[in-house]
Amino acid sequence: MKCPYCGFYDTLVVDTRSIKEASIIRRRRVCRSCKHKFTTYERLEEIPLRVIKSDNRREPFNVEKLREGILRAVEKRPISSEVVEQIITEVQQEIAKKYVLEVPSEVIGKLVLKKLFDIDPVAYIRFASVYYQYDSIEKFLAELKRLKKLFSKKQSNKKVEDKNETK
Numbered sequence: 001m002k003c004p005y006c007g008f009y010d011t012l013v014v015d016t017r018s019i020k021e022a023s024i025i026r027r028r029r030v031c032r033s034c035k036h037k038f039t040t041y042e043r044l045e046e047i048p049l050r051v052i053k054s055d056n057r058r059e060p061f062n063v064e065k066l067r068e069g070i071l072r073a074v075e076k077r078p079i080s081s082e083v084v085e086q087i088i089t090e091v092q093q094e095i096a097k098k099y100v101l102e103v104p105s106e107v108i109g110k111l112v113l114k115k116l117f118d119i120d121p122v123a124y125i126r127f128a129s130v131y132y133q134y135d136s137i138e139k140f141l142a143e144l145k146r147l148k149k150l151f152s153k154k155q156s157n158k159k160v161e162d163k164n165e166t167k
């Protein structure tokens with residue numbers, strides 16, 4: 001642990017405490033060089049999840065990257081930050097149900113698409129266009145076609161529901 005004051009590489013841990021129910025460990029440290037005291041917080045993590053990219057490369061799962069992708073898709077749409085965080089939480093929970101060590105990036109993309117589909121068609125299409133961009137235009141167009149079908153189905157279902165409600 002590097003000292004934040006002088007940059008010296010060796011610090012001594014003088015006290016360690018865990019903060020209950022948060023999986024966080026607080027460590028009081030003192031720099032062996034300048035003697036400054038400071039506190040660090042360490043989060044207890046399970047084995048970090050890795051993402052399998054389409055070319056088989058692996059990279060650490062990055063929630064920030066996921067958030068950025070979603071935020072780009074919902075830009076200027078009437079979607080609150082709370083909804084965005086909800087999507088992120090649900091996607092992570094769904095990943096955790098099935099994947100422990102590694103998850104294909106395709107799975108993450110599809111989970112986000114599923115959420116956006118129910119929330120906002122514009123955000124959905126934006127995300128899909130990024131998601132499919134390295135694939136092929138044919139695949140994207142096929143997806144749009146499928147989407148169009150689903151939306152008209154959704155609309156007609158909605159009409160049926162509306163009718164039932166007015167009865």
Ligand SMILES: [Zn+2]
Nearest residue numbers: 003006031034
């Ligand atoms: Zn120091």
